[in-house]
Amino acid sequence: MNRFLKCFCVGGISALLMATSFGGCVTRSQARAQVQAAYLAGQNDALAKMAAGQHSSVYIVGPVEKSEVPWVEGLTLAQAIATANYTSIHNPKGITITRQGEQASINPKDLLNGHVVPLEPGDTITIRE
Numbered sequence: 001m002n003r004f005l006k007c008f009c010v011g012g013i014s015a016l017l018m019a020t021s022f023g024g025c026v027t028r029s030q031a032r033a034q035v036q037a038a039y040l041a042g043q044n045d046a047l048a049k050m051a052a053g054q055h056s057s058v059y060i061v062g063p064v065e066k067s068e069v070p071w072v073e074g075l076t077l078a079q080a081i082a083t084a085n086y087t088s089i090h091n092p093k094g095i096t097i098t099r100q101g102e103q104a105s106i107n108p109k110d111l112l113n114g115h116v117v118p119l120e121p122g123d124t125i126t127i128r129e
Helices: 002-021 027-050 077-084 106-110
Strands: 058-062 068-070 094-099 102-106 124-128
Touching: 002 027, 058 077, 068 077, 077 106, 077 124, 094 106, 102 106
Parallel strands: 058 124
Antiparallel strands: 058 068, 094 102, 094 124
C-alpha cells in the first residue's frame, strides 16, 4: 500500500507539471519578450519600407497592429494612430514625427485636447510608452 501511495504521488506530481507546462501559461518576462519582439518587427518593417522608397503611406513605430497606414489627403496624426490600431493600455509618453530626416516631438496630451497635426506621405511616427 505504501509503495502504491508513493507511485501515485509521484505520478500525480508529474501529471500536474505536464499540465501546467502545456497549459499556455506565460510569465511576465515571456510576455515582455513577446511584446518587444513584435515592436521590433514592426519597427524593422516600417524602416525597410521607407528604405525601399515606398512613400504613399505613413509608418508607425510602436505598439500598433499595423505599422503602415495608407496616406490620403488630409490625414492627421490622430487618424493615423487610430487607423494603425494603438494597442497599449497606457497613453503614450511621447510621439515623434520624422519627415525627410527631421524630427518633431508632439505632446500626446495635445492630441487628446483636439490639436490637429497634418501628415505627409513618407512620414514616420514613433510612439514611446
